[in-house]
């Protein structure tokens with residue numbers, strides 16, 4: 001998982017991802033990145049991780065750029081199948097995988 005959107009604009013090679021000015025308004029920039037980097041693995045989720053995820057989802061619920069964030073995540077994760085991790089736009093990786101399977105973004 002990449003860092004929270006404030007930092008997610010940097011690609012693996014450190015270059016700036018084009019079209020990410022909206023990230024300047026991302027509420028998660030003011031929160032610890034770890035909140036948004038919860039792992040989505042099978043089995044029970046430890047209570048502290050569950051609480052962190054809940055807090056992250058609440059932040060996303062107030063975020064003015066959640067639509068852009070979801071679109072960004074879906075484009076970035078295109079072809080990722082179930083390999084989606086962390087919270088984007090208030091959604092976990094498995095939730096985004098479900099959206100992708102439903103044909104999100106298909107022309």
Ligand code: SF4
Nearest residue numbers: 026028060063069089
């Ligand atoms: S929707 Fe959530 S993860 Fe996306 S930019 Fe806003 S606060 Fe960050």
